[in-house]
């Protein structure tokens with residue numbers, strides 16, 4: 727998998743003048759092969775309809791489509807996986823519904839959560855938040871680069887760092903030993919999602 731994980735936000739895409747499908751396609755074209763569709767305000771019908779469209783794009787580029795929060799949407803469209811947080815459906819229930827061939831990512835915000843996740847058969851953990859961000863309002867306290875580095879030494883899973891990561895700090899984040907980096911605004915909020923993705927990938931490669 728690529729070390730860059732795109733997490734979408736329709737509003738941020740819209741403010742930059744794009745729709746989500748365009749941003750996903752441009753990012754995949756530029757080399758992202760790990761996309762999370764994150765929609766907080768859509769009805770289940772609209773979420774499923776959008777997920778079908780995005781899945782057609784990710785499949786064209788051999789990228790994985792992960793659905794944020796809504797396991798029923800992931801099951802309905804046969805997505806590659808689901809990402810759940812500490813306040814979402816439990817890992818055990820999600821695994822029961824998704825089956826063992828699908829990807830399940832779980833957010834962890836601190837050492838106790840990471841230790842609990844070590845006992846679960848999750849496919850990766852999303853470590854959050856690294857820096858402050860305006861994209862998600864209910865974040866926990868910032869771990870910073872050193873907090874991330876410390877958690878990376880104590881996990882048995884692949885790790886994706888998220889929260890406030892952009893072109894100015896992505897190299898510091900990658901140098902912690904994290905598996906990869908997940909971003910929203912650094913791709914969705916730009917005039918050219920293709921160029922932004924290319925730059926982020928290049929920074930990762932040169933870190």
Ligand SMILES: Cc1ncc(COP(=O)(O)OP(=O)(O)O)c(N)n1
Pocket residue numbers: 731733762764794795809810811812813814831832833834851852853854862886888908
């Ligand atoms: C890769 C990745 N890591 C963490 C999160 C955050 O998930 P969660 O805590 O459930 O918050 P919401 O995204 O649902 O608001 C994530 N989505 N992706």
Ligand SMILES: Cc1nc(C(=O)O)sc1CCOP(=O)(O)O
Pocket residue numbers: 733833854855856858859860861862865866888889890891908909910911912
């Ligand atoms: C989806 C998400 N989860 C977070 C957490 O802290 O759990 S922060 C976040 C959004 C990250 O957006 P940006 O890359 O624009 O900062």
Ligand SMILES: [Mg+2]
Pocket residue numbers: 794795809810811814
């Ligand atoms: Mg969630």
